[in-house]
Amino acid sequence: MTFADLGLGDAVLKALREVGYETPSAIQAATIPTLLAGRDVVGMAQTGTGKTAAFALPIIDRLDVSQKTPQALVLAPTRELALQVCEAFEKYAGHLKGVHVLPVYGGQGYGVQLSALRRGVHIVVGTPGRIIDHLEKGTLDLSELKYLVLDEADEMLKMGFAEDVETILAETPDTKQVALFSATMPATIRRISQQYLNDPEEITVKAKTQTSANISQRYLVVQWQQKMDALTRFLEVENFDGMIVFGRTKSVTEEIAEKLRARGYSSAAINGDIAQPQREKTVNQLKSGKLDILVATDVAARGLDVERISHVVNFDIPTDAESYVHRIGRTGRAGRTGDAISFVTPRERGLVRMIERATRQELTEVPLPSVDEVNVTRLARFDDRITAALAETERIESFRDIVAHYVRNHDVPEADVAAALAVVAQGDQRLLLEPDPEPARRPERRDSGDRGASRFDRDDRGERPDRPDRAARRPREGMATYRIAVGRRQRVEPRQIVGALANEGGLRRDDFGAIQIRPDFSLVELPADLSPETLERLSTTRISGQLIDLRPDAGGPSRRHDGGTDRGFRRDDRRGNDRRPDDRPRKPRHGSSDR
Structure with a gap:
């Protein structure tokens, strides 16, 4: 079947040929003839199935350019989706002269919208809240409306727009044609369709999976503090055009974008704190190729449709399958292929299984790209x-x-x-990576003449405690002791410290000396001549999600006046006495109740 078989006019077909559309999707093939025949429609379809063209093409085909009051109104849950729908209308109307499409959403000044409405518009695409504002001000005339579309109706209800939607429906002529599209059919949407639609035809597009078969889905098991290094390595070995990296929070998106820029990548963050003009500018830069990587939260990226997006990276894997489907749906659209890569911590393996069950599609585990x-x-x-x-x-x-x-x-x-x-x-940047550093291992200190030596082998947490005199040892020549703000409470291990500092600071295995892990901080021996740039990079490094705030160790309150450390003494809470570790009774090594 071709678009010509659906009954569309020559001007619309010519525009479709120019944008490269050849065959209609399932939702388009079922919906377009029904809407052209004048019937109301309830369409059940997932995002990325082509439903925008399914309602936009019939509206454009029957548009009366001589009528200056709005003929079509499309309600969308977010301003991003509203802008995307507007762009689609303008693209499909490329061979119709004088068609005016107006996006109406919060965050944009009223002046631009009012001027356009006074000049006359044929199609209004907006969010429910701003449409209600114009109706209350009397600046939007819907008295001659012919077509009304509710796009992603279930999302509008989730965002609390149910009352606004019904208010808008009540303000429109009874003779209008209505198309309602939703991924799910909750009771509220069922009631709205029964109350405001006239004998609608229900069209359901069932796919074998919720995710597109054109998208390659992979995941990598990686510790949280290694994610940035993993992302950098994937960027080096993957042949990508445009990319969206999803972070769970606003602060994470900004941090990722900043670190990518420091590594020489063209990246920017969008989230709820970004002003709308800046958001639009950033998205346009992504479309034009001036920007290669967009780092976004779920809400900020909803509705984005950029042809350049070849890869989606879940820096933080979402906790529900629906968000996962929406995220990776930003690539592999309109028949194109795409890649989705998710970073999963060991504790999040269950989320992968949940997503696989919900999407009925297997995710392929891949290793970290090697050096x-x-x-x-x-x-x-x-x-x-x-x-x-x-x-x-x-x-x-x-x-x-x-x-x-x-x-x-x-x-x-x-x-x-x-x-x-x-x-x-x-220049100063290394062309080739050094081999991954191996964890620094401290030599065991055993003295056959010391009958209490075995008591230092492991403490009650299964870790090797420092000897009382170890904190007073001097670093070897050319080395200095640095303090980092993570310790045993963050459950860090020497290999994590070595890996993080080596990756961020460009250090080699030989650059590391002794590592002492304390309850709230750790001491690391590093070269004394670290450059200010390296120190700055290392101070903003994160381990176990916490900034390490690396700085030269100056002793501080944690050191005792006699040269010992706060690990050299332990308080016996029952008797209130200070005593050394070798004075406490030895706990059993196996079967202990506190293991």
């Missing part, structure tokens, strides 16, 4: 830069003479000169 994979990609891109430069023959000729002059005067092989020029081009 070798990242380096292969970096070398390939470096090769491409060289190849592109070699294509500029005129500039190559001029520089060839300069290189030859240097070789003659300094007696240096051309290969060394080329390597030196590569160093100049690369």
